[in-house]
Amino acid sequence: MLDSGIKKKVEFPEEVEFSLTGSVLEVSGPNGKLSREFDLKGLKLKSEEGIVIVESGSSRRKRRASVGTVISHINNMIQGVTEGFSSELKVVYSHFPISVNVEGDKVKIENFIGEEEPRVAKILGETGVKLDGDKITVSGPDKEDVGQTAANIEQAAQVGGRDSRVFQDGVYIVRRPGK
Known part of the structure; x- marks a missing residue:
């Protein structure tokens, strides 16, 4: 054949x-x-x-x-x-007010569940991160960099060692790139 x-x-x-x-x-x-x-x-x-x-x-x-x-x-x-790609994340807290800042190629999540050290997430490639209250918009031309940056931010704000039904604080992806 x-x-x-x-x-x-x-x-x-x-x-x-x-x-x-x-x-x-x-x-x-x-x-x-x-x-x-x-x-x-x-x-x-x-x-x-x-x-x-x-x-x-x-x-x-x-x-x-x-x-x-x-x-x-x-x-x-x-x-x-x-057109570019974008992803949206939402900051959620009930115990301690979380503050999110962008510094260079890093996103700092401060006062997460009362921790003194900020949690840090890396921004990849030419991806831009905009903060608007409790909403974070990640956008850029590379779909993989946008998705990975959003995942890095979400992963940095995961609660460990506590009951996730009680401590629902964190940063969560609400809209993924390309959808």
């Missing part, structure tokens, strides 16, 4: 520019610039006028899945540099 392979195309909007160097794709648009290396065994990326072609010499299930994954990553890059 002959294996014909698989080939899929991604078209880029006019406001988005891209360059493909080997397996590194750089995408730039009105909301920023992203770069990603697609070094997957058995996959090739080619560029033609305004499109990127992702192809595999095999049409087996794993190769089809890899091609679909690369296509999804490229589409997320396009959406990131045109």
Whole structure:
């Protein structure tokens, strides 16, 4: 039986520019610039006028899945540099008032359940964090950086060693990127 392979195309909007160097794709648009290396065994990326072609010499299930994954990553890059991604978190406390501050590439959560040392969460990449009362908005062009930054903030404010039914204080994700 002959294996014909698989080939899929991604078209880029006019406001988005891209360059493909080997397996590194750089995408730039009105909301920023992203770069990603697609070094997957058995996959090739080619560029033609305004499109990127992702192809595999095999049409087996794993190769089809890899091609679909690369296509999804490229589409997320396009959406990131045109519209961007954002995530919302909510600060909740009942025992001690929590204060949240942004300092450089870190988010400091102070007075969390009465602790003297602030809890710290790292901000990744070009992600921006805005504070508005008890609402935190995390936004940026890279979907993975936005999601990981939101998760870092939520993880930093987890209650440990206490009854979670009583101590529901924390910072919780209420809207994830892309939804």
